[in-house]
Amino acid sequence: MKVGRVIGRVVLSDRIPELPVGRWLLVSPLGRKEVLESDKEMISSQPSPVVFDNLGATQGDLIGYTEGGEATKPFDGPVPIDAYNACILDSVEILD
Template sequence: MRFGRVIGRTVFSRQDPAYNGGRFLVVSPMTRKQLLAGLEDDSQMVSEIPSVVVYDNLGAGTGDVIGFVEGAEATAPFESPIPIDAFSAAIFDQITYQPPVTS
C-alpha cells in the first residue's frame, strides 16, 4: 500500500457497469518528506512522483490522504475480473511517521 493525496478527479461519459458506485480520482503519491510534514501541511500537495488514477468507492475528496494498492491486488475487492490498476483502500484521518534513527 502507498500513501497519496487526492488532487482531483476524472469524469467519464461512459464507464463499465462493474464500476457502479465509485469514481476515479487523480492521486499524487506522497514522499517521505511529505509524510514527515504531516497531513495538515497542504503546501506541497503534489509530489515529484507521477500521479496515478485510482478507483475509489469510499468517498475520498480533494485534499484527502488515502492508502491505495496497485496491480493484481487492486482487483481483489471485485467479484469478477475488472480492468483496474489502482484501488483506494483507506482514507486516513491521522498519520504518525518517525524515520529510523541513523547513527
C-alpha cells in the same frame, strides 16, 4: 500499500458496464517527507495515478491505495482496475 493525497477527480462520459460503481481520483503519491508536511497544495514530482474509489475520499484527503493485482482483490469478478483506494487516513504517525 502506498500513501497519496487526492488532487482531483476524473470524469468519464461513458461507463463500461463491467466496472463497479465508484469515482476515479487523481492522486499525488507521497513519500515520508511529503506525508509529514501539512501543505495540501503540494504535488509530488512522481506520476499521478488514477485510483478507483468507492469510499468517498475528497480533494485534499490522504489515502492508502494499492496498485497492480492487489487492486482487484476487493471485487468478486475480474475488473479492469490498476489502482484501488483501500482507506482514507485520519492521521499518520511515523516511528523512527
